Amino acid sequence: MELATLVEKALAGNRRALSRLVTVVETGDALAQRALAQVFPHTGKAHIVGVTGAPGTGKSTLVNQLALHWRQAGRTVAIVAVDPTSPFSGGAILGDRIRMQALGGDPGCYIRSMASRGSLGGLARATGDAIKVLDAAGYDVIIVETVGAGQAEVEITREAHTVIVVEIPGMGDDIQAIKAGILEIADVFVVNKADREGVERTVRQLRMMLHLGAGEHRDGWEPPIVQTVASSGLHIAEAAAAVEQHLAHLQHNNLLRQRESQRLEREWNTILREQALAALHARVPAAEWQQLLQQMLERQIDPYAAAARVLDQVFQPSDIDVV
Amino acid sequence: MQHERPIRVLVAKPGLDGHDRGAKVIARALRDAGMEVIYTGLQQTPQMIVEAALQEDVDCIGLSILSGAHMTLLPKIHQLLVEQEGEDILVIAGGIISDADAAELKNNHGIAAVFGPGASTHDIIDFIRAQVRPTTVEG
Numbered sequence: 001m002e003l004a005t006l007v008e009k010a011l012a013g014n015r016r017a018l019s020r021l022v023t024v025v026e027t028g029d030a031l032a033q034r035a036l037a038q039v040f041p042h043t044g045k046a047h048i049v050g051v052t053g054a055p056g057t058g059k060s061t062l063v064n065q066l067a068l069h070w071r072q073a074g075r076t077v078a079i080v081a082v083d084p085t086s087p088f089s090g091g092a093i094l095g096d097r098i099r100m101q102a103l104g105g106d107p108g109c110y111i112r113s114m115a116s117r118g119s120l121g122g123l124a125r126a127t128g129d130a131i132k133v134l135d136a137a138g139y140d141v142i143i144v145e146t147v148g149a150g151q152a153e154v155e156i157t158r159e160a161h162t163v164i165v166v167e168i169p170g171m172g173d174d175i176q177a178i179k180a181g182i183l184e185i186a187d188v189f190v191v192n193k194a195d196r197e198g199v200e201r202t203v204r205q206l207r208m209m210l211h212l213g214a215g216e217h218r219d220g221w222e223p224p225i226v227q228t229v230a231s232s233g234l235h236i237a238e239a240a241a242a243v244e245q246h247l248a249h250l251q252h253n254n255l256l257r258q259r260e261s262q263r264l265e266r267e268w269n270t271i272l273r274e275q276a277l278a279a280l281h282a283r284v285p286a287a288e289w290q291q292l293l294q295q296m297l298e299r300q301i302d303p304y305a306a307a308a309r310v311l312d313q314v315f316q317p318s319d320i321d322v323v
Numbered sequence: 324m325q326h327e328r329p330i331r332v333l334v335a336k337p338g339l340d341g342h343d344r345g346a347k348v349i350a351r352a353l354r355d356a357g358m359e360v361i362y363t364g365l366q367q368t369p370q371m372i373v374e375a376a377l378q379e380d381v382d383c384i385g386l387s388i389l390s391g392a393h394m395t396l397l398p399k400i401h402q403l404l405v406e407q408e409g410e411d412i413l414v415i416a417g418g419i420i421s422d423a424d425a426a427e428l429k430n431n432h433g434i435a436a437v438f439g440p441g442a443s444t445h446d447i448i449d450f451i452r453a454q455v456r457p458t459t460v461e462g
């Protein structure tokens with residue numbers, strides 16, 4: 001099929017074409033770049049909601065309930081669910097759909113599983129591009145579920161407008177709650193499985209952490225803490241309302257555009273970095289890379305100096321002000 | 324233009340039987356063979372299976388069925404795939420299926436292969452690798 005036809009059909013609502021287009025951008029090759037060029041002008045309309053948290057906290061179940069809630073409110077929902085790729089075989093088991101059966105058969109909801117394919121930040125390399133395709137296809141809300149995350153998988157902040165961090169009772173003490181990392185990125189905290197013992201303590205620790213940081217909250221927004229039981233649907237409406245209030249806060253304070261600008265700048269820089277490196281590899285002979293590597297192994301040259309040798313061959317020395 | 328990506332397989336259990344050990348063994352073996360396996364759990368209707376396969380843009384659907392309802396459910400899945408432009412997806416089945424039924428499914432209902440008890444996971448993996456038709460988009 002022709003790429004232009006595929007994009008046209010996907011944006012017109014043909015699901016088979018949409019699925020195929022996600023596959024195309026997922027490969028990240030030259031064809032993917034041409035596809036994204038056609039998709040990009042249509043993006044920027046969806047509310048992108050990230051859901052992250054440790055494995056087993058109930059992320060998929062929560063995503064399922066939030067999607068049902070927004071569907072009942074008449075909004076269309078797309079879900080991108082990321083699960084890890086095996087570092088050994090390159091294969092993956094993508095099991096997030098198991099918790100999303102209730103969304104089956106609904107033409108206003110689209111679910112796509114993605115394997116992380118070697119990325120370590122909680123998302124796949126192409127998750128951002130898959131989001132663009134779904135945004136362009138007109139979904140009102142795009143929910144992105146990360147790989148079960150530990151402390152440092154914070155890439156979701158680069159893609160989502162609103163990040164939900166899911167906690168459950170009984171995980172870690174109050175020092176865990178003041179560590180840097182995943183707890184800092186929350187726009188909304190959901191304490192799931194709130195029918196379990198110890199929920200008050202978990203909420204208290206999160207509240208304490210938030211109060212320690214009072215006055216320094218990102219974007220002047222103090223993350224609310226919502227207690228849910230996603231398996232039964234308890235307090236899902238409150239969680240959804242907190243997410244909507246966060247979006248309203250961003251819009252009201254002109255922060256959405258600011259976040260989008262930061263996001264695009266980071267994405268652009270990432271692409272520049274990758275392509276500049278590829279260009280260097282193309283222009284400096286492979287034998288020379290090997291020779292420099294050998295010299296580093298022998299401790300005859302350090303990595304900064306080796307980088308300068310490569311750069312000097314491609315740019316005029318006066319072009320670069322290397323630190 | 325063709326581009327490489329891992330083979331994507333939907334492993335699904337149509338119908339009402341509650342035994343998914345076999346399906347899980349297959350899912351794990353395919354994973355270890357470098358494939359991306361979307362596992363959807365028990366008690367899937369043909370509609371749910373076809374919808375998931377199309378949304379996930381899989382190359383292959385592996386159906387595990389032990390309930391005896393295969394002559395109803397598998398042709399229905401094939402019919403839905405044809406209706407929704409998904410007939411290029413390779414469909415294979417495993418479980419308790421008689422030779423006569425297997426022949427009928429292969430000849431008339433779009434099931435490419437039937438793997439019975441005792442089939443080796445290597446045979447299944449080799450079959451999938453040999454038979455999937457790669458995604459092609461030109462541009």
